[in-house]
Amino acid sequence: MSATADEEPPVVELDNVEIVYDRTFLAVQGVSMEAEEGDIVALLGPNGAGKSTILKMISGIGRSERGEVTRGSVYFEGEDVTNADTKEMVGRNVTHILEGRRVFEDLTVEENLRCGLYRDGRRIRYDNSDYEIAFEYFPQLEDLLDVEAGYTSGGEQQMLVISRALIHRPDLLLLDEPSLGLAPQLVVDIYETLRKINREEDITMIIADQNAKRTLEIADYGYVLENGQIELQDPADVLMNREEIKEFYLGTSAEESRYSDIRHYKIRKRWK
Numbered sequence: 176m177s178a179t180a181d182e183e184p185p186v187v188e189l190d191n192v193e194i195v196y197d198r199t200f201l202a203v204q205g206v207s208m209e210a211e212e213g214d215i216v217a218l219l220g221p222n223g224a225g226k227s228t229i230l231k232m233i234s235g236i237g238r239s240e241r242g243e244v245t246r247g248s249v250y251f252e253g254e255d256v257t258n259a260d261t262k263e264m265v266g267r268n269v270t271h272i273l274e275g276r277r278v279f280e281d282l283t284v285e286e287n288l289r290c291g292l293y294r295d296g297r298r299i300r301y302d303n304s305d306y307e308i309a310f311e312y313f314p315q316l317e318d319l320l321d322v323e324a325g326y327t328s329g330g331e332q333q334m335l336v337i338s339r340a341l342i343h344r345p346d347l348l349l350l351d352e353p354s355l356g357l358a359p360q361l362v363v364d365i366y367e368t369l370r371k372i373n374r375e376e377d378i379t380m381i382i383a384d385q386n387a388k389r390t391l392e393i394a395d396y397g398y399v400l401e402n403g404q405i406e407l408q409d410p411a412d413v414l415m416n417r418e419e420i421k422e423f424y425l426g427t428s429a430e431e432s433r434y435s436d437i438r439h440y441k442i443r444k445r446w447k
């Protein structure tokens with residue numbers, strides 16, 4: 176670990192981590208990264224790069240998918256949590272928003288929000304009004320309280336899952352592809368709100384996203400993964416201006432900044 180006695184350790188630190196699925200499939204190799212308290216960290220890279228795998232091993236969910244850290248270490252607030260399970264990480268106030276906006280479709284928006292009062296089967300907040308923090312950041316939800324979540328739009332569902340996570344008052348929030356499939360303007364709005372939540376609620380965030388431009392705009396620091404390894408890393412404003420990022424990752428529209436195989440190949444050629 177790099178932290179010395181007189182400085183706070185990072186919220187999360189991965190030290191030379193290797194992650195293997197099913198004891199056979201090497202998904203992530205030699206990854207060292209960290210998230211300092213209060214930062215938003217962008218975890219970027221094409222589909223299959225290993226972004227979700229890293230988030231899942233931090234939150235412990237990866238264990239239930241037969242993932243294992245086979246080399247290196249994961250630290251949370253300075254303590255070794257390598258291969259810790261979800262229960263332990265939940266207890267440490269880590270909340271993971273999985274890819275795909277998982278709402279309970281048959282429940283109303285309000286019932287979905289109330290689920291945020293529970294964690295790991297335990298009620299963690301006793302005042303029903305505790306879920307009202309959601310309306311501070313997403314006032315739109317207040318008009319939808321009685322609507323079944325399955326009938327709300329993709330953007331509203333994303334707001335709902337972020338709100339549900341927010342009700343947990345996590346110290347660390349992991350977000351997997353929050354912009355996927357949303358209209359560009361909505362992505363801008365939701366990302367600005369995430370930034371506000373990060374600042375006002377003091378929640379450290381790691382956002383895995385293929386949308387490099389939007390994520391770097393709100394992030395403090397960024398890592399670009401390819402084939403399970405870190406290819407680039409820098410403070411977000413520096414990373415955004417690097418030629419490789421400008422040319423291949425930012426594109427012009429949100430759609431274009433997703434990767435084709437050809438781009439993927441070009442990036443690798445240039446970086447190696």
Ligand SMILES: Nc1ncnc2c1ncn2[C@@H]1O[C@H](COP(=O)(O)OP(=O)(O)O)[C@@H](O)[C@H]1O
Pocket residue numbers: 196197200202220221222223224225226227228229240241
């Ligand atoms: N549960 C799993 N079991 C086996 N292999 C997996 C599993 N989840 C992901 N992988 C593999 O690990 C690699 C990284 O995947 P992932 O972390 O999902 O990448 P990303 O989130 O960057 O798209 C991919 O090759 C993927 O097929």
Ligand SMILES: [Mg+2]
Pocket residue numbers: 223226227228274351352383
């Ligand atoms: Mg993923």
